[in-house]
Every structure is written in C-alpha cells, then in structure tokens.
Amino acid sequence: MPERAAIELKNITKTFGSVVANKNISLTANRGEILSILGENGSGKTTLMNMISGIYFPDEGQIFIDGEEAVIASPKDAFDYKIGMIHQHFKLVNVFSAAENIVLGLEEKGRYDIKAACARISEICGQYGFDLDPRKKVYTMSVSEKQTVEIIKVLYRGADILILDEPTAVLTPQESQKLFAVLRRMRDDGKAIIIITHKLHEVLSLSDRVSVLRKGAYVGTVKTAETSEAELTEMMVGKKVSLNINRSTPENPKPRLEVHHVNCTNREGALVLDDVSFTACSGEILGIAGIAGSGQRELLEVIAGLQKSDSGAVLYHNPKTGNVENLQNKTPLQIRELGVRLSFVPEDRLGMGLVGNMDIIDNMMLRSYRKGHSVFLERKAPKDLAEKIIADLEVVTPGATTPVRRLSGGNVQKVLVGREIAASPTVLMAAYPVRGLDINSSYTIYRLLNEQKERGVAVIFVGEDLDVLLELCDRILVIGSGKITGIVDGRTATKEQVGLLMTKSEGGEPNE
C-alpha cells in the first residue's frame, strides 16, 4: 500500500565551496509517521533539513510536497508550505513573553490581539498535551519550556510537517519522555515529523522509519521495527576503510600526563566532565572518541588551563627533570612557566588557535613573541619559521604576509599544526584536526601526528572519524555525556564496539 508522502526529496545536492555537504540525497517522509534522520556529526543532516526549511537553497535536485514540486527559497516560503523547523539553537526574544514570541513576524490582518493569540495557544497546548503559560517571559523559562515555545510557534503557523534538529540534546531524560509523548500525539494527528538525531536508543523507541546519512551521502532507510542497534551503527559509521598509516608500537611508554577525577561544570551549571580519569603516555597516540559535545572540548581546555575545573588533578611528568607538576586551574602562562611543553591545536582554528586577520608571520609569533627582554617584537625568527612551514607542509599561499583567513581550511590547519609542532612539545593535543580538510591535507596531519608520537611525544587526538581513530591511535578513550565510558586498544577494538560505547549514556534509556 503506497503511503501518503508529505515531502519527497529527489537527488538533492548542496556544496559549500569545495565541501560537498549533501550528495544526491533522495528520501521521503509520510504523514502520520515519525522519520528519524540518523548520522554522525558532519554527515549533512542539518544541511539537508535547512534546505527543506528554506535556509539554504539546493544546488541540484527537487523537493516535492504532496506530490507537487516546491520552490523553497526562504523560511517564509517554507511556512507557506506548512513546514516548520525547530532548530537546535532557539531563536527567541528573551524579554518577550511566550505568546509575543509566537506571534512575532506573523503578518495577520487586523488588530494586534494578544488575548486571542493566548487563547489559541492554550487551545494548541490542550490538543497536544503541552504545558505552557503563554504570558511567561522567555528569560525566566527553562530550556525545555523554550523548546515548547518553539514547537508551538510552528504549530501556530499551521505547520503539518515538523522538523526537529536534535531536540533532546538539551533535555533531561524525563523532559525527553514528555517531548516524545507530544510528538507521538502529533503523529497520530496526521502530521509528518522528522527528527534529526544521533542517539540510537531514541531512534529505536520513537520513530517509525530511519533514514541514515553518512558523510553527506544517503545510506538507506529502514523500518525501526525491523532493525537493531547494531545494524544502525554499522549504517551510520560504515564499513572499515583502510588508511595505511604505519602505526609503530609505542617505544618505552611512560606516563606523561595523568588526569585524576576531574569534574567540571559549564556556565549554565551543567556537569560537562564527570569524574574523568586517564593517563596519556609518551610515544603513543591516545584517541578520544565521542559524540560531539560530550565534553571533549572541556577536557582539553581544562588540561590547557583555559577552563577551570571543580575538582581533581592534572599531573604532568616532566621528562627532563622528572618532577611532577599539578596543572589543575593554572593559567596557560603559568603552565608554560613551569616548563611544560604543551601544544594544543584547538577545534576553533581561526577563533582560538590563530588570528584570522594577521599574516602567517604574526601568527607564528603568537607562541614565541614573549622571548627576550626587549620591548620590541623580533620578527626574523617567526618569518623564518613561517617560510619553513610553508615549504615543509606545502602550504598554498601567496606568501608569508598573507592574512591566514584568506587561506583554505587545510592550509590554515597546516599553519596551526606546524606552529604547534615547532614548539617541540612533550604533549600535543589536537581537537578535530582534520575537520573540513580534504584527503591530502588530512593525510599530512595524520603523518605529522604520527611523527610526533615516534619522537616520544604524548599525543592526544580528538577525532570524529572512527576509521581514522582505529588506524591511528594506540589507545582510544571513549567519552559519553562527560563520562568516560571505556578505554579500548586501538589495535584490537572494532568500530561497532566504539560506536556502542559512544552512544551509551546512563539514565537516558527510555522506558516504553
């Protein structure tokens, strides 16, 4: 029996510069069902949904709504087609009430009538089982209430195709259950619901069908009832790809960096690192795997002295003196003054690792400008270093005086990694060092990390591609919701094993 397709995508392709975000994707969502779009970070889920909701326009391909071809060039067009998207990051005016936010931007004829709006909002709440006071100001709301406002906002506009981008990322398990109940009610009401997620247990408990994306390409669609966690994991992470990295056995590994029971809360008061302990040894690459936002960034920033931790210790074994120093809650400068040669390639290359508007020479100077007692800068050594890195790493640039923001992503990363390695570190941390890079640049980075390991550096590598982690790393630490869910041997572990550890999170198991 053919089901009623509410929305059908045909051969959708979208590229950003040289990066292909979506490649020939075709899928359908039916009325009266919940469709999950499953995929790792960077697999193109959000890009695809943004095209349906009018934020991007596809380079190629067509979108059909109720069988008719649709041109969705703006979010307003999307609303005309009764498509509503609930973004991961809420787009609400804090000082307005719920009702004011909901009617904002509506071009209704007649007088502005907030009372009538409140009445309609209450009606919608009653219909689907939401719990919301329309007069409450957004800034006094909890995250889950804000999300409710976003959902009602699209329902108020009459949406019958709803897209939710990782709706549970910000919710507690109880709130997630409430949301799921509401979503099921909407499904039974005949709406088409698409949720973007990478949490397997949610997919299994909530959706009717699952479409899987991997690296921008469409992998397939399965019925939830006929699949298993293992099958979905394999679809999501793919078959093993060989990188041919020459992984040598660590020579004489000694503890270099010990992290003991570190706890860390973020500005919102949420626990982002929960009793994290591990040891990074010299001459090995320690991989860190996990779904984005599981605490990887905070962990590296705590070690680098950029973020304060609440408790625990970060012990550094100085290979020259044999001293053990505690780096916990020291500033980056204090850490350097202790003689710790810690290099850090942060995730945000142009926002943290480099200064986009400065040229390559001045960016080289970031690490070394303090040297010497002169009040003036010494640009000779940084210039030589810049030229050496350009030559050694084959950085494509008009010259050493080109602002780094004008370089392509791969070349920016070569400049950053080159500088960090030039500081001859004893500990090298790299967060997503190949994100957005083409194959060749990625291989250059892997080769550099491997060389550092062979020189006896303790390398900590946060990655998202499991194939790479399994081929490059000696040990892999898996982190989930700020907790270490396992440490596996990079030589013997399988992708499925790591994938399952990544999605394992305590307390999040839904009870049907």
Next chain:
Amino acid sequence: MNKSAVKKQHREPLFHIAKRDDLVWWKAWLIRLAAILLAMLLVGVISVILTKGNFFETYQIMFIGAFGRLGSSTRLLWKFFQKTAILLCLALAVTPAFKMRFWNCGAEGQALIGGLAAAFVMMKLGDQLPYPVLILIIVVASILAGAVWGTIPALFKAAYKTNETLFTLMMNYIAMQLVSYYAYVNAIPAGSGQIQSISTGHLPVIGNQPYLLNILVVAVITAFMLIYLKYSKHGYEISVVGESQNTARYIGINVKKVIIRTMMISGAICGVAGCLLVAGTDHSINANTVGGQGFTAIMVSWLGQFHPLIMVIMSALIVFLNSGAAKVADSYFLNSSYADIVVGIVILFVVGCEFFIRYTVKYRHLQRGKSA
C-alpha cells in the same frame, strides 16, 4: 493543486555582492581620493545652491578660511596646524583602545581632567616652585589625571564586564562638571565665575611661535604610537586581544591586564592633550576647553583605520573642512550648520567608498528556476 499554481515564482536576484580581498593598495587609494574629490564637488554644488555665489569662489573662501590669505600673516596657518595637532593627539590616544575593541568614547573627559590637573598645579604651586620643577609637575599631574580617568572604566570592564562605551561617555560629563565647579570656585578675577587667565606655569614657547611646542609634542607622540602599535610586544598584545580574546587567552595573554594597561596609556595621552591646551595655549580652563574634539577624534581614528599616519591626513582634512566651511558660512551669512553639512558630506563619501574597496558587485544572468 491550485495552491502551488497561485504561488509566485521565486527568482534568483539580479546581482549579488561579494567580498573582495585582492584589491591592490594603490587602487584602493585611488578610490578614496576619488571619493574625496566627488564629495568636494558635491559640496561646491550645494554651496552654490545655498549661497547663489560663484562655484569656484566657495573653494577659494574655504582655503582662505583654513590657511589664511597668501602673503598675509601666517597666523591662520599656525592655527590650522595647532588644531590639527590637538585633534590628532586625541585621535592617537583613543587608537590603541580601539585596536583592542575597547570603545573609549571618553577622550573629551580624559583630556579635560588632564587640563584640570594642569590648571590646579599652575594656580596652587605657580609662585612657589622654580620654573623647571613646576613644569615637570604640571606635565606629570596631567598625565596621571588622564590615565586615572581612563583606567577607571577599564577596571570596571575587566572586573564586571561593564559597557565601556556608556561608562567612558558618562565620565565625560563628570569631568565637565568638575571643571565648571573648579573654575567657578577659583575664578580669576575672583567672583567673575570663570578663570580668565592663569599667569604662572605656562609651557615654554619655542622660536616665538606659541603653537610650535604643541605641534612638536604631537609629532613625537605620532611617531611613538606608530612604533608602539606595530613593533612593540604591547602593540602585538593589543592586536591579539582586539581580534580574538579567545586566542589571547589560549596563548596566555592576561586579557584584563592588557585592557587596563592600554586604557592607562590612552588616558595618559589624552592628559597630555589637556596639558598642551591648558598650560600651552589657553592658560585658562572651562568646560569647553576641549570643545568636542574628543568626540571628533573617535571619527578621525576610524577614518584613519587606526593607522597613525593616515590619521594625520584625516585630522588635517577635518580641521580644514571645519574652519574653511565656517569662513564660507561667515561670508554668506549662513549659520553654523553649514560646516556640519560640509563635514558630513565628506565623511559620508570617505566612509562609503570603503564599501567599493571591500566588496564587489557581481551581476549575473537571470536564471529561471526549474519548473515541474
């Protein structure tokens, strides 16, 4: 379905605007020069409409108003350099803060407080100390007062993340009120309500030219600022903090320290400007001593793209327009708004032309959306 039939076809736009990074420097300067010439042309046209006078005569009067008549005394020319110097000094003062993305709008007040400190020392210690010591104390007091006035908002910014724009603006009014109060209480002659002239503690006059010292001092500050921003470690830290506080923290720069130190320098140079005005040329003080140049300086700094040498040109341009237009207004019995119009037009063009330097407009052929 008729719903989609009724729908308007969404079309691609006719042209779009793209960033460009590759414009060679001399082309950029040609665009800027063309913008100024176009603006002056428009100024001429508007002047003819307003005054019904001769097109070329307007320019002639402008030049006479700014530089004086050829062959006559050089008084106006010196005055032109003096005004340019003070404006430039204040612009140089705010520039390090601006490079750090700290919007110091308090140059007016910082200069005024510096001037107040100078006036205070001149009046209290003027006849008690030998001249060189007195001058030294005047200079140090002004610099300190300006630095303190500049550091207060920086301390609050560093500690509580207060908004520096509002804070520095408000500090201006406090400074003005303090000066008014001081002048009223210590009036010379007593009871007149204002300080007419302070007889002691005048800065030395070089070569019989009352303005030469100010001009020389500002020239030194210009050179200092050029070197400080480009070649010193402090200047480098300022750039990094301004571009990205995250990067600054990442490489271990103490962001708070840099903010406070930079504002101290910013305020100190404003203090120098106040000292030059009060002890150097005016020998008196009132709330209008700085005369709004602390605000004009913000514009000069931006127009000069935070580069001290371009700022020299920009402050000269603004002083020229102001005094030239005032003369035109005077000659044709227009009110003072005329000068504002002239300056406004030129600045609009100078700022507007940056759009054509940074962006390029690309036309594209109309493409029909594929229809089913």
